[in-house]
Amino acid sequence: MAKFFKYKSVAELEAENARLGIDLRFSDDLAPLFQPRPVGPRTVGNRWCVHPMEGCDGEPDGSPGELTFRRYQRFGAGGAKLLWGEACAVTQQARANSRQILLNESTKSAFARIVAECRSAHRDANGTDSDLLFGLQLTHSGRYSHPRPIIATHDPILDPRTTANRATGARVTADYPLITDDELKHLVDDYVRAAQLAVEVGFDFIDIKQCHRYLLNELLGARNRPGPYGGSYENRTRFARETIQAVREAVPNHIVIATRMNVYDGIPFHKAANADGTPDTHALPLVNGWGMSESHPFTVDLTEPLRWIADMRGLGVSLVNATMGNPYAQPHYGRPFEYPPPDGYESPEHPLTGVDRHFRAAEAIQRAFPDLALVGTGYSYLQEFLPQGAAANVRDGRVSIVGVGRGTLAQPDWVRQLLDSGKLDRKRVCRTFSYCTAIMRAKQHPLGQYATGCPPFDKEAYGEIWKEVQQLSVKKSPSASE
Template sequence: MSRYFKYKTADALLADATAMGLDIRLSDDLSPLAQSLSIGGRTVGNRLAIHPMEGCDGELDGSPGDLTLRRYRRFGDGGAKLIWGEAAAVVPEGRANTRQLVCDAARADGLARLLDQCRRSHRDAWGDDSDLLVGLQLTHSGRYSVPRPLLAQHDPWLDPRTILDRQTGRSADADTPLLSDDDLDRLQHRYVEAAEVAARVGFDFIDLKQCHRYLLCELLSSHTRPGKYGGSFENRTRFIREVVARIRDRLPALMIATRMNVYDGIPWRTGADQLGEPEDVSYPLPSSWGTDPEDHTRPDLDEPIRLIGLLRDLGVAMVNVTMGNPYGSPHIIRPFEYPPPDGYETPEHPLIGVDRHFRLTEQIQSAYPDLPILGSGYSWLQAFIFQAGAANIRDGRVSVVGVGRASLSHPDFARFVLEGRPLDRKRICRTFSYCTALMRSKHNDLGQFATGCPPFDKEVYDPIWKEAQQTSPSSR
């Protein structure tokens, strides 16, 4: 299988993008990345952010573990002025893995320790953290919860992939009960309580996670769900609007943000030659958000743009734009060079996926030019990440550049950019998908291996990688 990233120069990358009709822009002037900006009344020192990257390395009770704290010390030291803290479940049964963080009163001390070490590391390295913004992402994993999936709606293509009983392999079907309206009403209380914990701990903002087909994202696409949380746009957006209003009423000083899918698409599967191919779907699509109901390849941002406007009016101060489903369409959420072991080969040149992220983010930013928008989809560009980010900020396509996978191997990327140095080539993420492979590895006593970058953070994660490979059921 041929690989795609063969670029030694920016001109070579741009030539390929032009030949494919893509709107990728690069700039050698990186000064836009060093500009400050105002978010929610706070001055943020630069336009560089770390995305909510889970390490799957918490304790079994949902508290941060040693590797969790290490990541946040490294993030704090690195120089990015916006650290978008990872997903923490608002209820233990809403975790996506057994080592995901939980945000509630019982885990507050651990979260306070994480935040303190992150900020202290930043102060030690940079002298001042008054222009550093650190948040926490609040989540419920819905159909991807462990040990039991909790469905908001039925999806004819995701239900067969949603395992209800791991011993028998039984999957969800049309008779699988959904979370009731009363269940969702009670869950609103848990979101408010989690926000109170995050505010008391001292996080600058909370993110209400609405992406990647976890629960709040799936509610947005619940066209066939009965009751007050399904069907119409008003009903499908009811949960997020009411939660935002309740948090604003209870905690008026707490900044609220959201990481939101603007395009779901549909699930893909492994086809001939291991290439990804779309599921055979019927139209109109019964369950997809930000997607043309008659053509899954075409984003339709009418509803996402409408919802973002409503959330802005309710007080949401920042939106992190993303798309896709890591379990069903990984090439859409994060263009990659090499797939994880359980994934398919990319069905498109990764530059097409990068361009999709940039174009849709630009549409959101253009609709709300005064709302800070954080962009995704940069990691595949490797050494050219920041030339692309600077060009996008310069041209008003985005407000802040977010770095996800690449922050695991090179958490101090911002230091290099701000000091005018090229990135450390020995630590630039090559999108090998080792981190995703570790995230999918669950065959130990904790039910989950910690994830990081085995090739470029070798001392810590190479032993974990070797253990996961040597003990994998497929290796026996």
């Protein structure tokens, strides 16, 4: 099929914006992106954030591997002042894959090394790290846990997609057990222990992850779960509330409490006969879901997300990173793409429409909470025009801080480039070709998971890995890069 991104100038993007009837804005004045911004009791030196990008390159025990260290050295040197450390499991059972990092007493020295080396690289390249905030994302992978799914509720759309037994390929059925109320209560302690260790090794903020249909996100939408953790809004937010409260009480006041949260879940999509993405069959009203109407699931409904952000601010959360979708089920929502991974579907919408969805949702949140440090998502698809789109959004008060994910893997020094030359190196701009996701979906590695990065623009680390993966028969095994 003909691809979408053919723009050679901001003017051409603005014309497409008008044609599509969306609200993308651009500015050549990049100064707003280099202004400091308060974040709780701290201040970041500019408006750039490195999104939590998993490299799937940890060791079997959960300690970071050499590619993990390399990645954070590069992120540190790159110039962004908000580094959002990747998903780190709070228990062995909570890991999303066999190489996801895991912070505990036996691995904490390796995490301390990551913090020290990242900060050292930042100082060497940028002069000071006094205005750098480096945090860690604490996660429980829920229904995507490896090797056994841990589900908060039965979802009639996602259950048939969820592998209950990796050896047989059996799927989750109606009699598959839910995580119990008692297990959830004890899980709070696991978050607290991981948060305390994160502070001990030097992280500046703790993210209680509530996105991409992992456990906490699934609980937010669990209208059909019985008991104290499902049904009403108060019940569905109970576990996250208890966890945030416990973590806030357990760590020093100068530690920022953050969350990366879905503001819209969306309906899963599958590849149709013509390769286009097509929504899965679903019954209305929906029995669960977050940030979406029970009767109009293709429309973002921020009623509950806005209510929850207000509540979380009262609990001490001062940094929010807004995202969308489920990378296992509808990646075009979370990260609009030009090319899908080998087992994926073609985008069912113009990717700029997906970018606009992100920007409008972030703007609605920022308007509701003007003083909130809000990180926006969806920028990588703008490619070499990402800085101009980011500058306009910060200028217009649509978002506080701009997060970059895939684009960071392609050129982690993008902020230094803008400081030095005012533009990005077009030869290294992420073209959203999904190489990183394709590597992650190849599970035939001896450790059960290939490390992932950007083969086209980081051949030194990932060129040979990509060649090896190309020779494999890539299985349909869900994975995510954020």
